Amino acid sequence: MTTGASSDPRLRDLTLLRRVRDRIDREFAQPLNVEALALGVHMSAGHLSRQFRAAYGESVYQYLMTRRVERAMALLRIGELSVTDVCFEVGFSSLGTFSTRFSELVGVPPSVYRDHGVDVTEGMLPCIAKQVYRPIRNREAWPPRTS
Incomplete structure (x- = not known):
């Protein structure tokens, strides 16, 4: 045995x-x-x-999308690549799918995130910054409906 x-x-x-x-x-x-x-x-x-x-x-697909969006957020905060370049860099094959998934997880389109995002992680420990910027699906963040 x-x-x-x-x-x-x-x-x-x-x-x-x-x-x-x-x-x-x-x-x-x-x-x-x-x-x-x-x-x-x-x-x-x-x-x-x-x-x-x-x-x-979460599903395998959701986990994969979260990883891709996390990386995209980091690249967009750096600001050296266009949204299209970031899309392909993180593994998406369609800009439309990338924008949709990014918006669902982050709450704003990638172009808005890139243009208006301020790197507030400066001076922050990496382990804390990772938690601050971890994407949350919008429907998970919504308050529960009361009827």
């Missing part, structure tokens, strides 16, 4: 999910999809999707 992580399917799945998340963090600008990510950890796409959402509270 074996003990440890190899005998517990939940721990094995969490290890594989961590690998997927780490791959997204490293390769966010590359063309990634659930099928390719699942293949990399020898899971079906459906199983990966269900397990990822259960473990991290």
